[in-house]
Amino acid sequence: MKTIKSICCIGAGYVGGPTMSVIAQKNPNIKVTVVDLNQQRIADWNDQDLSKLPIFEPGLDQVVEEARGRNLFFSTQVDEAIDEADMIFISVNTPTKTYGKGVGMAADLKYVELCARQIARVATSDKIVVEKSTLPVRTAQAIKSILDHTGNGVKFQILSNPEFLAEGTAMTDLANPDRVLIGGEQTPEGKKAIEALVNIYGAWVPKTQILTTNLWSSELSKLVANAFLAQRVSSINAISELCEATEANVEEVAKAIGMDSRIGPKFLKASVGFGGSCFQKDILNLVYISKSLGLNEVADYWEQVIIMNNHQRNRFANNIVSNLYNTVSGKKIAFLGWAFKKDTNDTRESAAIYVADKLIDEQAQISVYDPKVSATQMQSDLNYLNTRTETENKTYLKTKTDPYKALESAHAIAVLTEWDEFKDYDWQRIYEAMIKPAFVFDGRNVLDQEQLKAIGFQVQSIGK
Numbered sequence: 087m088k089t090i091k092s093i094c095c096i097g098a099g100y101v102g103g104p105t106m107s108v109i110a111q112k113n114p115n116i117k118v119t120v121v122d123l124n125q126q127r128i129a130d131w132n133d134q135d136l137s138k139l140p141i142f143e144p145g146l147d148q149v150v151e152e153a154r155g156r157n158l159f160f161s162t163q164v165d166e167a168i169d170e171a172d173m174i175f176i177s178v179n180t181p182t183k184t185y186g187k188g189v190g191m192a193a194d195l196k197y198v199e200l201c202a203r204q205i206a207r208v209a210t211s212d213k214i215v216v217e218k219s220t221l222p223v224r225t226a227q228a229i230k231s232i233l234d235h236t237g238n239g240v241k242f243q244i245l246s247n248p249e250f251l252a253e254g255t256a257m258t259d260l261a262n263p264d265r266v267l268i269g270g271e272q273t274p275e276g277k278k279a280i281e282a283l284v285n286i287y288g289a290w291v292p293k294t295q296i297l298t299t300n301l302w303s304s305e306l307s308k309l310v311a312n313a314f315l316a317q318r319v320s321s322i323n324a325i326s327e328l329c330e331a332t333e334a335n336v337e338e339v340a341k342a343i344g345m346d347s348r349i350g351p352k353f354l355k356a357s358v359g360f361g362g363s364c365f366q367k368d369i370l371n372l373v374y375i376s377k378s379l380g381l382n383e384v385a386d387y388w389e390q391v392i393i394m395n396n397h398q399r400n401r402f403a404n405n406i407v408s409n410l411y412n413t414v415s416g417k418k419i420a421f422l423g424w425a426f427k428k429d430t431n432d433t434r435e436s437a438a439i440y441v442a443d444k445l446i447d448e449q450a451q452i453s454v455y456d457p458k459v460s461a462t463q464m465q466s467d468l469n470y471l472n473t474r475t476e477t478e479n480k481t482y483l484k485t486k487t488d489p490y491k492a493l494e495s496a497h498a499i500a501v502l503t504e505w506d507e508f509k510d511y512d513w514q515r516i517y518e519a520m521i522k523p524a525f526v527f528d529g530r531n532v533l534d535q536e537q538l539k540a541i542g543f544q545v546q547s548i549g550k
């Protein structure tokens with residue numbers, strides 16, 4: 087296998103942008119071109135003002151500044167970048183299907199297939215094609231079938247290299263990954279392709295942390311990792327409800343069980359429910375694959391993780407209504423946070439969207455402050471649910487750029503994202519500006535409950 091001199095990544099999103107920036111930073115001798123059909127996204131990646139990068143990730147701007155224009159390029163010239171590259175990453179979106187067979191469950195692979203067809207059409211020299219997107223197990227077979235039928239003599243090797251970064255910590259996750267997983271064909275050519283990708287990561291990741299497997303184990307491991315992680319959140323959230331009914335404290339329980347080294351302390355934070363573009367989509371995909379294979383018990387087992395998450399979101403919204411004397415009609419409920427977690431501007435599947443939707447059904451007026459999410463994004467998230475007209479959503483959901491304005495004259499505050507800054511607000515000032523009794527529903531257990539109670543707030547947390 088010749089040395090890799092040029093990489094193309096199709097898809098300049100939350101994964102393609104940061105991963106390629108780090109690959110370029112650590113491999114200054116390799117030219118890395120990230121391409122996308124979305125012209126605005128590419129223009130934003132190329133903006134000289136680094137605060138305009140299309141995604142917010144702490145530390146991303148420095149890496150882009152270091153590598154962009156040196157060996158990192160963002161472009162809409164997809165064909166040229168494909169043809170020039172020795173290695174092509176497919177990092178396009180794979181959302182849950184919204185139509186046809188598998189609707190609401192299976193992954194929609196149309197964008198991935200389009201990439202494979204485009205590579206097949208354009209390539210004039212041998213390529214290694216790397217699946218970076220999260221894909222159902224055995225997708226490599228379909229990609230291979232498309233690529234192998236071009237009839238132009240070009241040879242392709244397909245690798246699976248799922249991404250495990252979490253948003254908000256993407257740059258540190260990429261710089262110090264727990265492991266890098268590379269799956270490939272167990273043939274001499276397949277092994278050479280694996281070796282080529284191992285060398286790229288080897289520029290900064292210790293070889294002992296680069297795990298190589300067959301294609302199918304690698305594809306499946308990505309879905310399984312997310313299923314296990316989400317299962318922990320649903321497990322602790324299930325226990326949070328039990329805690330509320332028994333005067334146990336979910337944080338004490340989480341600490342007590344997490345000190346068992348077999349369980350471990352991470353990912354045991356009870357919350358209003360997990361969000362993000364991956365957990366729900368990937369578990370639904372796992373459930374769909376299991377059902378398709380006739381493994382109904384396996385499917386039901388994993389589906390319960392989603393059922394519990396939906397329950398936790400509904401429970402949070404219902405609890406607000408019941409505490410506000412069973413009606414929120416015409417009342418102002420202020421949201422702190424809209425993003426699915428702190429330190430990201432991503433709102434996909436954020437619990438805030440579903441809680442807002444449920445409260446608007448009850449005719450509440452929602453006023454939101456999030457340090458990184460725009461008003462347009464919030465409206466579009468709500469409109470996407472198709473519960474009511476866009477005009478109605480606009481009258482019920484207002485966004486403020488000053489948190490104190492968002493909270494002024496509110497009957498209740500709901501914390502939906504765990505942004506650090508919320509802890510440091512002037513809570514006395516907030517209390518004075520609210521309608522009494524002033525309620526706080528902390529969906530992230532981030533605020534100092536005792537301090538708030540001493541001020542006069544009625545405070546409800548998760549699992550306490």
Ligand SMILES: NC(=O)c1ccc[n+]([C@@H]2O[C@H](COP(=O)([O-])OP(=O)(O)OC[C@H]3O[C@@H](n4cnc5c(N)ncnc54)[C@H](O)[C@@H]3O)[C@@H](O)[C@H]2O)c1
Nearest residue numbers: 097098099100101122123124177178179180197219220249
């Ligand atoms: N977001 C995460 O934290 C994360 C982490 C690990 C894995 N993943 C997986 O990575 C994949 C990408 O996720 P994302 O969050 O980066 O998605 P994203 O929507 O942010 O980015 C995907 C990009 O691909 C572009 N695109 C789609 N089809 C294209 C085509 N034919 N040619 C050129 N560009 C095209 C889109 O315009 C978009 O900008 C998904 O499979 C996801 O499950 C995501």
Ligand SMILES: O=c1ccn([C@@H]2O[C@H](COP(=O)(O)OP(=O)(O)O[C@H]3O[C@H](CO)[C@@H](O)[C@H](O)[C@H]3O)[C@@H](O)[C@H]2O)c(=O)[nH]1
Nearest residue numbers: 249250251252253319353354355357360361362364426427
């Ligand atoms: O103890 C916890 C941990 C997380 N969450 C919530 O779970 C969601 C997901 O959080 P996290 O996993 O940190 O962020 P993601 O960016 O969605 O990352 C997940 O999904 C990515 C996409 O596949 C994977 O690459 C990552 O490894 C995996 O952690 C968020 O809403 C969190 O608030 C909790 O409620 N409690």
